[in-house]
Amino acid sequence: MNTVKTVRELRAAIAGARSKGKRIALVPTMGNLHSGHVALVEKAKQRADFVVTSIFVNPLQFGPSEDLSKYPRSLAADQEKLIEVDCDLLFAPELEEIYPDGMQGQTTVHVPVASEGLCGASRPGHFDGVATVVSKLFNIVQPDLAIFGEKDFQQLAVIRKLVRDLNMSIQIMGEPTVRAEDGLALSSRNSFLTERQRAAAPALYGCLNDIASAIRAGERDFAKLTGKGKTALRKAGFRPDYLEICEAQSLRSADPQDQHLVILAAAFMGKARLIDNLELNLASAD
Structure with missing residues (x-):
């Protein structure tokens, strides 16, 4: 090279x-x-x-x-x-x-x-x-x-x-995002995490998956879901920046009838600002 x-x-x-x-x-x-x-x-x-x-x-x-x-x-x-x-x-x-x-x-x-x-x-x-x-x-x-x-x-x-x-x-x-075995998205900023913070950081992806599961189960009160998600992130030691559910193509706030969604989050864990997302295509869901 x-x-x-x-x-x-x-x-x-x-x-x-x-x-x-x-x-x-x-x-x-x-x-x-x-x-x-x-x-x-x-x-x-x-x-x-x-x-x-x-x-x-x-x-x-x-x-x-x-x-x-x-x-x-x-x-x-x-x-x-x-x-x-x-x-x-x-x-x-x-x-x-x-x-x-x-x-x-x-x-x-x-x-x-x-x-x-x-x-x-x-x-x-x-x-x-x-x-x-x-x-x-x-x-x-x-x-x-x-x-x-x-x-x-x-x-x-x-x-x-x-x-x-x-x-x-x-x-x-x-x-697609490459993740560690515990689900944390790989990022250069992960090096800012202390050992304890690194152990807690996978809660960010866990939060996205919990929201996705609720949506798949029929929940469409997106404000309620993101509110609960932010509370969960705070309990895990994060300081949420944003947690939003958007229409995946336009990135506008999602409506209940939208089929292609993306759940996006940014949150601080100590000095590190971590971001993650999870796409959800309801049209192709089983």
Whole structure:
């Protein structure tokens, strides 16, 4: 695997792959790779001939009080993981390579509707930062396809709308959330959890499953369900940010007649803000 740090080097490597007729896949990450990221690269290897993974901790998507300075960085270990799964190219740029004129004057991309509510409400400007850096990576790499994890459900919706609205000829693929044996969604922020907090953290996914079970059983008072869910999260040691039941395609608040739902949650456990979701397709339920 080759590691490059500049756009010029990256484009030269991709031009070589293109000249051989290879299909290009991009897996954008912020590093500190875990099994979930590895699964994305493995899927990319199945769908393309030349896989580019990017590692860039994007300041533009962090708020002033968020964990940018403490966000875990582990480039050497990440490189080892990527070599093991036969990634073709790692793009690991410095901040100045992505934002050569600084971030204050950077042209930004705003994706309406999909960016609103949920994490968009809790983290103002977050999805503008995501949409901007993803647009830059798409323009730099010009991949045929890009793969993202479904744990970041709203982010995936934002990126799909971005690509659709701007007529980008990139196939966007979402891959199911990779979980630990106890159900906790794998996340770089899990490293912030103490041993005790880690033991309690699977209650977040347990809460989503309890709500899903109630819906499958016929419960349609969504406000009541989310209210009970937040109480359960607090008892488990979480500080809920949001817990909502939405229509899965539009991410609007769900109506009782909706058949394709997604239950989304964000909650703090100590210093870690964890997110998770669970899709529920009632039309295909037994």
